[in-house]
Amino acid sequence: MKKKNIGSTFDSWLREEGLYEEVNANAIKRVVARQVEDAMKQKRLTKAEMARRMHTSRAALDRLLDPKNDAVTLVTLRKAAAVVGRELRLELV
Numbered sequence: 001m002k003k004k005n006i007g008s009t010f011d012s013w014l015r016e017e018g019l020y021e022e023v024n025a026n027a028i029k030r031v032v033a034r035q036v037e038d039a040m041k042q043k044r045l046t047k048a049e050m051a052r053r054m055h056t057s058r059a060a061l062d063r064l065l066d067p068k069n070d071a072v073t074l075v076t077l078r079k080a081a082a083v084v085g086r087e088l089r090l091e092l093v
Contacts, residue, residue: 036081
């Protein structure tokens with residue numbers, strides 16, 4: 001016997017509450033921060049060296065790596081991706 005879902009999905013509930021965009025953006029930021037941090041570990045890059053290679057400040061890198069801080073520019077993301085040998089891809093769907 002297959003159980004039917006009762007109620008709405010979590011995404012639809014977030015939309016109904018007007019929280020979907022904020023929650024989704026926070027989730028994306030957390031994933032990006034983790035990916036950059038993991039890539040830095042793989043390349044054995046310190047924060048100071050990463051910031052130097054990005055031609056940015058250590059504070060800007062800290063903002064990027066802080067999953068709760070959404071004050072990150074696309075330029076910073078692109079620089080970070082390039083330093084760790086990755087590519088930044090953005091998609092509107």
